[in-house]
Every structure is written in structure tokens, then in C-alpha cells.
Amino acid sequence: MREILRDDIKDMDKEELLSPSTMMQILDIEDTVDRLELMNVARIRASDLRCKTLFDENLKVYNKMVAQETVQKNTTNFNCPGYKDMYCGGWVADQDGIRIFNPMTNQYIIACHHPIIPVKRLRNMETGEEQITIAYHRNGTWSEKTVSKEVVASSSKIVKLSAYGVSVTSENARDLVRFLSDVENYNDADIPILSSTSKMGWHGNDFIPYNGDILFDGDARFKQLYESIAQHGTLGAWLTMIAELRQKRRFEFLFVLAASFASVLIHKIKNLPFFVDLYGETEGGKTVTLMIAASVWADPSEGKFIGDFKSTEVGLEAKADMLNHLPMLLDDTSKTSGRIKDNFEGVIYDLCSGKGKTRSNRDLGLNRENHWENLIITNGERPLISYAGQGGALNRVIEVECKEGLYEDAPAICDVVKKNFGHAGKEFVRIIQENYSEDDIRELFDSFCDMLYEPNKATKQTMSVASVLVADKILSEHLFKDGIQIKLENAKDLLMDYQEISDGQRCYEMIMDTASGNSFRFDSDDDEPKTEQWGIIGDGYIKFIPSMLSKLCDKSGFKFDSFKKWALGKGYLIPDSNGKLTRSTRFHGKTKRLVWIRVAEEDDHSIDWEKVDFDFPPNDV
Secondary structure (H helix, E strand, O other): OHHHHHHHHHHOOHHHHOOHHHHHHHHOOOOHHHHHHHHHHHHHHHHHOOOHHHHHHHHHHHHHHHHHHHHHHOEOEOOOOOOOOOEOOOEEEEOOEEEEEEOOOOEEEEEEOOOEEEEEEEEEOOOOOEEEEEEEEEOOEEEEEEEEHHHHOOOOOHHHHHHHOOOOOOOOHHHHHHHHHHHHHHOOOOOOEEEEEOOOEEEOOEEEOOOOOOEEOOOHHHHHHHHHOOOEOOHHHHHHHHHHHHOOOOHHHHHHHHHHHHHHHHHHHOOOOEEEEEEOOOOOOHHHHHHHHHHOOOOOOOOOOOEEEOOOHHHHHHHHHHHOOOOEEEEEEEEEOHHHHOOHHHHHHHHHHOEOOOOEOOOOOEOOOOEOOOEEEEEEOOOHHHOOOOHHHHOOEEEEEOOOOOOOOHHHHHHHHHHOEOHHHHHHHHHHHHHOOHHHHHHHHHHHHHHHOOOOEOHHHHHHHHHHHHHHHHHHHHHOOOOOOOOHHHHHOOOOEHHHHHHHHHHHHHHHHHHHHOHHHEOOOOOOOOOOOOEEEEOOEEEEOHHHHHHHHHHOOOOHHHHHHHHHHHOOEOOOOOOOOOEEEEEOOEEEEEEEEEOOHHHHHHOOOOOOOOOOOOOOO
């Protein structure tokens, strides 16, 4: 065929040689050498016919047309069943990598030495920001990596993919960016756009992570936390063990268990986040209870779903934002980072506000504001309010005392929840989705608020406890079906009187003023003082004989026990290392147990004592 065309060209006139038919027959020859040879024959003929310039111009136009048609048909050729071929324009994309021909140098430009392709886009439901998932083939294995769109749009940022095995350097980065951009644009309608979120919990009537149509695209810091929110073992094994524990009707167990479920109702009730703090002596069962609460939703093993206070305020805020409607569990309030310890009260306020602080980023814009609607469950030997307890903070904490003998065989319980977890929370969500509208949940909540209401009780605490009782009722009727519910009178015992919250400051000021006017009743050097002695002033503290302080409070119309609780939370009453509210102190040559009341700096001028540092007091005598 080529020989025939070659002989025909030698006999062609000008019109025949420049015709579209002749041009296309030349360009259709697949063999490069044969095609080049025939072009030379045609050029010689065109020269003979004095139309060589016109011939070259026509050939250039037709060559461009053919190239465009080829590009439109050109697709990736990775031969992988998991990823369909995509249009890739002038790029050659096959098992040997990604390349494109440069006619200026007559060489190929290498964009990547192995197959790589964009396979899906993720659009965040909260922010509208997009991420893109890149699939790539290295060492005989296909892998995927989801990154921000700005990573694959920048030659300076795409080199970060090298950390995950992608063959990209500063040399080929620009060309790889071009290839990925071209393929994404050529196949815009074929690359799926999936909804994604960085937050767990309710999205309409769907619940993440139980809805497979919505993907998680959250912070890499929380990958392990996210992966812990899964199902393992069986629901039956978990229910059997928990049902046996419920039969014992231990209030602290029932309340914390219901609190874990109640976290996902806060959003529907429109309540603010709050703390449930389980406190008590060592070996009381606090850690086991926390593990049971965690197993409702996730893996309760160490380092999985349960966290701690060894973080920063920003870290806890980001974690609360990610959990969103799932409970945040924090173990051992005594083990805190220095920054949180210095501002424990502020941390409680921030977490219970349900909203993070507005922060700018390095591009001088504002980051997305964190927000959450959940319940925070903590535990420790001392009440949480002993670390932070202003009236407002007290109002946001439900203190539950963990008494002895809560579990007979704690190791066996831990073994069961470590092997069977995550099913109960998923089942609870299904029960809510199928049986309760938001109005139904709110109606239950309102009814419990009415039953708990007492005019002298804190309203915010009433609402918090009511939220837990709603979950407890649903558990009793739908999940366990055992008729066991938290007794209303026990729930009421958790509520603080308004006086416990508001009278503390007034009582403290009364004590400071009274001590200022009765300095002669403190620290007399006489072996037999002529006046009644109340204690010692010094070291930045007023150290009261307990009976004297109790008498002073009662005489002034304050409840001594309520003041101690308030002062402990405020940080004005300093317990000893064992948590007792009195400290061993040398008093008139003898060791006595005195109540140490710390003096606020603004009161220093009103009492004549030696100015000292206000650090935590020294070890007990």
C-alpha cells in the first residue's frame, strides 16, 4: 500500500498532492519511519511543483488535527480492575509512569515514574472545602491518600506526598501538578464527589460514623480516635454482662452508663454540654466504670477512646469538636498538663460553652470555629470542683461519688468490654432514629425537668440531670427492657442548692472581714491566752480550728458544709495530701488538725500578717 502511494505521489499534480485525502493517507501510516519517508517523497514532489511552502503549511494543520483527535481518544492505561481508565489528553499514563512528549526537545518529560491518578473528591459538609483522593501504584501495590486540594495544586506542596511513597521531587513537582490537574479537569463529570465530615454524630437524621455514604476527613491527629469508634465482638455478650450489673442497681454505675448514651441526645434536646464527674477513693471502680461508658461507642482499651487531661486547652477543644455529639471521656483529673492545671476553671467553662475560641491562621484569615454538643465524663480521687469550682463552674458539673464495692470481679468485666464494644451505641442511635422524633425527646426532657424541679436547685444542673434520665428511660424500655431506672430521689441528691453556689463568696468575705477585726484571736504566744483562740494567721493562710470556723459560719447564717464545698472548689480551702479538709499543723506546741483558708491577694491589706508567697502550702507537719 505504501509503495503504491509512493508511486502515485510521484505522478500527482499540485491539486492532488495538496488534497485532504493525500494528507490523511500519509498521516495515517502507523510506522514512524515509513511515515517520515513518505513525507520526504511528498516534499520532493511539492518542490518539483513549486508548492513546498504550501505543502508544509497544510501538513502542519492536518498534523494538528490528528494530534487533537488522538488526545481526545487518549486514556490512562494502568490495567487495574479497581480504577477505570480516564482521559488524559496528551499525557502517556501507563505502568511505566506518567510522561508527555516535548516537541521542542524531541524528548519525553517525566511527571512521575509510576502510575498515579485522582480517583475521588471529598466535599466537607461543614465548610465546603474539598479534599482529593490520589491512588498510586508502588512496589506492586495500589495505595490511596486523601489530601487537601491545595496540596496537589502547588508544586511546592505536592512534594509532601513523597512522605507517603509518591515519587515526587522539586524537579518533577510542577509536571505532576499539571498532569493531576489535567486529568481532574478532563474527567470532571466522572470523578465522584462524596460528602465528608470531620465531626462525629448527627447530620440530619444520619449519624456518623454509622452512615457509609458520608466519609470522615478529619485531622490526622485523631485517626486513632476515629478508628477506635468501631464494633467488635457481639452486642449480646455486652448486654448480658451489663444487664447483670444493672440488677445490682448501683446508682453511680447506672448514672454514668446512662450519661454515656445521653451525650447523643444533647443536640436534640438543645442543651449545653456539661460534665459528669465520678470521684472517690482508689480501687472504688471508677476506671472500670469509665471503660464501660467508653465501650458503648468504642474500644475502651488504654490509649484508644478514653483520653486524659495531659493536653492543652486547644487540644481538648479540637477533640471535642471532632467527637461533636459523642461523649468525651477523660481519665484521672489529678494528672493534668501544667497549662490546664493553672486554668482548670477556664477549661470547664470553655468545654461547657460548646464553642471554641475564634483563631486566625497564618494566612491572616479565620479558622473554622470549633463547636460541639456533647457530654464530658471524668473521674478522679477528688471531686472535679476541688480543682475548679467557682459558682458558674459548679453549675456545669454533676458530681457522682463512687463508693466502695462497686464491682466484685473488675478484671472479668474489663475483659468483656475490651472484646465486645461499639454495638450498644450504634443500636441506641437506631432506636432513636426509628422511635423518637426530636419533639418526642424534648417532651421526655421537659417532663423530667418538671419532676426534678425545686425552686432552690440550680436550673442548669436540673437540665443536665434530666438529659441523663431521658437516656436512662430509653435504655430501660428499648435496649435492656428490664424496668430498671435511676430513682428520682437519688438524681435529686446530685443537684446543688443555689446557696451552695452563690453564698460561698459572701461567706468567704465574711470570714476575711471577721478575721481582720479579731486578729488578737489568732496565734497568741501565751501559754494560757486570755481570749478565745480561733487559729493561726501566716504563710498566706488563715488556719482555723474547725469548731471555731463552724461556729462563725453558723452565727453569720451560712452553712459550714456548703462553704467547705464551695471553698474547696474555689481553691481557698486547702486539703491535705490525702484529700482531707483539715491539715496537721503545729499550734501552741501541739499538733492539731486545722482548716487552712487561703487568703486572696486583694484581702492582704485588711489583715496584719507577714507577706509571703501564695504557693501550695508545704507538706503536713
